Amino acid sequence: MTDATLAQRLTDVQDGIADAAAEAGRAAGEITTVVVTKFQPVELLRELVELGVRDLGENRHQEAREKASELTGLGIRWHFVGQLQGKKAKQVREYASVIHSVDRPALVHALASNESSVDCFVQVNLTGDQERGGASPSQLPGLVDDVLATPGLRLLGLMAVAPLDEEPRRAFAHVRALSERIRSQAPDAVAMSMGMSGDYRAAILEGATHLRIGTAITGNRPQPRLISN
Numbered sequence: 001m002t003d004a005t006l007a008q009r010l011t012d013v014q015d016g017i018a019d020a021a022a023e024a025g026r027a028a029g030e031i032t033t034v035v036v037t038k039f040q041p042v043e044l045l046r047e048l049v050e051l052g053v054r055d056l057g058e059n060r061h062q063e064a065r066e067k068a069s070e071l072t073g074l075g076i077r078w079h080f081v082g083q084l085q086g087k088k089a090k091q092v093r094e095y096a097s098v099i100h101s102v103d104r105p106a107l108v109h110a111l112a113s114n115e116s117s118v119d120c121f122v123q124v125n126l127t128g129d130q131e132r133g134g135a136s137p138s139q140l141p142g143l144v145d146d147v148l149a150t151p152g153l154r155l156l157g158l159m160a161v162a163p164l165d166e167e168p169r170r171a172f173a174h175v176r177a178l179s180e181r182i183r184s185q186a187p188d189a190v191a192m193s194m195g196m197s198g199d200y201r202a203a204i205l206e207g208a209t210h211l212r213i214g215t216a217i218t219g220n221r222p223q224p225r226l227i228s229n
């Protein structure tokens, strides 16, 4: 049994995505929606899978690893969207299909592998607040070169979170401009991971290829301390 409300919210967001894509003259099918399930119980993730969702996003390694092991065999693609410590990097590679938060050379080096390849985004920080994660625009060219030179990483493009104090569409236009700029170095890195519950329409209008949507689909997040293991 799936929760009718969850199904309804999923449908509403899918309709919103289709509308925005139509407005942008884009095919909705070229946009990947990652449902961000951080802090949500595994049961809700199972319901999402029953509703046809295959791309799930998590932002903490421990929680992601536990969920991935509990939900193994369901064809889920795990997207790691949170800040990542170098010492956890190798472990995240074991379950993640895509890492959205590559933001510094030390992490790039920690993610290197000669055995397998993982898709990744370089995260750009549009706020100037280093605590928020992401490389500054001026650090991007160097970081992109680092990723390109590192075995086991396939660069999809750029990821960003719109700053709270900026109009989202402007922020996403900035990401688009940065994305166009890095293509001289990385012609295949054309993807853009941007757009969350409150601003995914603006992101689609600026060319987002990967949306990371949590609460608009899942409903409110429980407090992390209320989640057992």
Ligand SMILES: *Cc1c(COP(=O)(O)O)cnc(C)c1O
Residues within 6 Å of the ligand: 036, 038, 059, 081, 082, 161, 196, 197, 198, 212, 213, 214, 215, 216
């Ligand atoms: C939590 C989170 C999201 C989803 O946020 P909502 O506002 O719930 O849609 C997207 N991206 C990142 C990096 C997140 O941590």
